[in-house]
Every structure is written in C-alpha cells, then in structure tokens.
Amino acid sequence: MKKSLATVAGVILITLSGSVFAGEAEEVGQKIYxxxxxxxxxxxxxxASNPQLSALIKDGKLDRATFEKVLKEGKGGMPKAIETIMALVPVTKAGYGEDQAVDALYAYLKSK
Ligand code: HEC
Structure with a gap:
C-alpha cells in the first residue's frame, strides 16, 4: 500500500515537473520573441505582409529545421538572428545553448 502511494506521488511529481519545464521554455521563448x-x-x-510565424508553425508550413536555418543564415529581408538571440539576458540566465534557445522560441510560437 505504502509502496503504491509512493509510486503515485512519483508519477504526479514527474508530470508536474515536466509541465513546469515546458512552461519555462515557452516563457524564455516569449521573451526572445x-x-x-x-x-x-x-x-x-x-x-500582416510579413510571414506569420505562429500560424505557419501551427499549420505545419514551417518546420523546426527551416526555422533554425533562417535564424542562423537570414533570408531576404530577414536578418540573421541567432547572435542577438544568444546575447539576450533570459537566454544566458537560463544557460541555454543554441538548440535550446531555438527550441524555446519554436515552442512559444507553437503555443501562441
Ligand atoms: C527587420 C524585420 C524583421 C525582424 C526583426 C525579424 N524578421 Fe523574420 N523575416 C522578416 C522578413 C521580411 C521575412 C521574409 C523573408 C523572405 O521570405 O524573403 C522573414 C522571414 C522569417 C522566417 C522564414 C519564414 C518562412 O516561412 O520562410 C523566419 C523563421 C523568421 N523570419 C523568424 C524570425 C524570428 C524568430 C525573429 C526574431 C528573432 C525575426 N524573424 C525577426 C523580417 C524580420
């Protein structure tokens, strides 16, 4: 009985911490945006005349790889953005690397 209670508590904890982490990433993503x-x-x-990132991602028209490529290389009127992103205080504070920062931004746009 005790053992199963501990298991339930453990599962709840893992579920909760998972959602806290997802929330934190989206928060950092929002700050980047x-x-x-x-x-x-x-x-x-x-x-309106520029690409609507959130809608494109939700519609499956802008995948994670393309998103990252544009941030790193720029595209037409879109300036290279990875350096400015990595220099932001919320990103350095979270200790994010480039992958994590791009993930956070992508997750925020997907949830927006
Ligand atoms: C100075 C204006 C400007 C800023 C600031 C800007 N963008 Fe862009 N972005 C553009 C323009 C214009 C395009 C369209 C470029 C093209 O297709 O030639 C674009 C395109 C993109 C694309 C490609 C979309 C697609 O479907 O191909 C992505 C991804 C993107 N921007 C992400 C971002 C993110 C993330 C930021 C903030 C870190 C950002 N942009 C900041 C102007 C900007």
Whole structure:
C-alpha cells in the first residue's frame, strides 16, 4: 500500500515537473520573441505582409529545421538572428545553448 502511494506521488511529481519545464521554455521563448533586435521579432512579424510565424508553425508550413536555418543564415529581408538571440539576458540566465534557445522560441510560437 505504502509502496503504491509512493509510486503515485512519483508519477504526479514527474508530470508536474515536466509541465513546469515546458512552461519555462515557452516563457524564455516569449521573451526572445519580444526582445530580439531590441524591438522583438514581432516588430516585423506582427505586420500582416510579413510571414506569420505562429500560424505557419501551427499549420505545419514551417518546420523546426527551416526555422533554425533562417535564424542562423537570414533570408531576404530577414536578418540573421541567432547572435542577438544568444546575447539576450533570459537566454544566458537560463544557460541555454543554441538548440535550446531555438527550441524555446519554436515552442512559444507553437503555443501562441
Ligand atoms: C527587420 C524585420 C524583421 C525582424 C526583426 C525579424 N524578421 Fe523574420 N523575416 C522578416 C522578413 C521580411 C521575412 C521574409 C523573408 C523572405 O521570405 O524573403 C522573414 C522571414 C522569417 C522566417 C522564414 C519564414 C518562412 O516561412 O520562410 C523566419 C523563421 C523568421 N523570419 C523568424 C524570425 C524570428 C524568430 C525573429 C526574431 C528573432 C525575426 N524573424 C525577426 C523580417 C524580420
């Protein structure tokens, strides 16, 4: 009996910590979106004529690999963004590497 209670508690704990981590990443992602380049990605991407990142990701039209490639190399009017992202305080504070930062931003846009 005691043993099964401990198992249940363990499962609940793991479930909770999983969602806390997901929430933290999305929070960092949101800060990146709002702060990159000083005015945030939205200063360009919240304008209807530019790619609507959140909708593209949700519709499956912008995969994680393409997303990362554009951030690292730029594309047309889209400036290279990875350096400005990695220099942001929320990213350095979380101790994120490039993969984690891109993951966080992608997860935020997917949830937005
Ligand atoms: C100065 C304006 C500007 C800023 C700031 C900006 N973007 Fe862009 N972005 C663009 C433009 C314009 C395009 C379209 C480029 C093209 O297709 O030629 C684009 C394209 C993209 C694409 C490719 C979309 C696709 O479907 O191919 C991604 C991904 C992207 N931006 C992500 C971001 C992220 C993330 C940020 C913030 C870190 C950001 N952008 C900040 C202007 C901007």
């Amino acid at each position: 709002e702060r990159a380049f000083g005015r945030g990605c939205g200063s360009c991407h919240d304008i």
